[in-house]
Amino acid sequence: MPDPDLNLLLTLDALLAEGSVAGAARRLRLSPSAMSRSLARLRDVTGDPLLVRAGRGLVPSPRALALRERIGPLVQEAQAALRPAAALDLGRLEREFTLRTREGFVENFGAALLARVAAESPGVRLRFVPKPDRGSEPLRDGGVDLETGVVGSSIGPELRAQALFRDRFVAVIRQGHALATGKLTAKRYAAGRHVAISRRVTAAGPVDEALSALGLHRDIVVTVAGFSEALALARGTDLIATVPERHTGHLRDGLVSVDLPLALQPFTVSLLWHPRMDGDAAHRWLRGCVREACTG
Incomplete structure (x- = not known):
């Protein structure tokens, strides 16, 4: 059975409201002949005369009377669904957003973000979840609203990205470490002992590639999955942790940070989201809040 023509709902609503073919035609800006043809189609689809001649006018059949109670609200709901979204009222907005970030983001930017959100939309709640990998599935399936990270080959090509800030790697050591004095070559x-950060099988990365170009190799004593763990080890041992500078700002409190003596390019940390959220006013507002928190 073919799908019904939903345009007939508008026609039927107009016919039942006006009680005449001519009135319904004027309402929908159609010719009387076109409206008559639509009425004939409605009769064929419903198997009911719907409107019956009575003197010089038309009267509804029992089926038409029963449909009138249902068709009007259906048409009104469809029309409302197709209108532009109402202006965003931040004061009345009640919604929870999920953000996926690596450790260090909440510690460095979370307070500023929460202050901005609370000031503008106190009914909004944020949920931060860890980022164990770079896969795009959580954004695609709607489990995550926003994500931060470096745009790479593993990021889905359809995702939207906007730069948040530039970052660079620094060497981090404890107070009193031998490398804290003198020039770091x-x-x-x-030659030092290192803690590496990697969520993959291999710990090699840009730092190791830059060292290899100089004919050097670092001694990786231990590999951990996150910045916090690496900095905790650097704090309590003579290990060297190499981490992003801005992303780990507060995590490095009490530690010594030294510029790397390597030709490493800075990198960009971006905000990522799925394009289906482009037109969502509340989502767009939150994206602005995140950018402000990171640049402020």
Whole structure:
């Protein structure tokens, strides 16, 4: 059975409201002949005469009377659904957003973000979840509203991205560490004992590639999955942790940060979201809040 023509709902609503073919035609800006043809189609689809001649006018059949109670609200709901969204009222907005970030983001930018959100829309709640990998599935399936990270080959090509801030790697050591005095050269850096950060099987990364170009190799004593763990080990041992500078700002409190003696390019941390959220006014507002928190 073919799908019904939903345009007939508008026709039927007009016919039942006006009680005449001519009136319904004027209401929908159609010719009387076109409206008559639509009425004939409605009769064929419903198997009911719907409107019956009575003198010079038309009267509804029992089926038409029963439909009138249902068709009007259906048409009104459809029309409301197709209108532009109402202006966003931040004061009345009640919604929870989920953000997926690596450790260090909440510690460095969370307070500023919460202050901005609370000031503008106190009914909004935020939920931060960890980012164990770079996969795009959580954004695609709607489990996550926003994500932060470096745009790479593993990021889905359809995702939207907007730069938040530039960052760079620094070497981090405890107070009193031997490398805290004197010039840190590539040889001194490589000769130290290191804690590496990797969520993959191999711990090699941009730092190791830059050292290799100089004919050097660092001694990786331990590999951990996150910045917090690496900095905790650097705080209590003579290990060197190499971490992003801005992303780990407060996590490095009490530690010594030293510029890397390597030719490493800065990188950009971006805000990521799925394009289906482009037109969502509340989502767009939150994206602005995140950008302000990171640039402020």
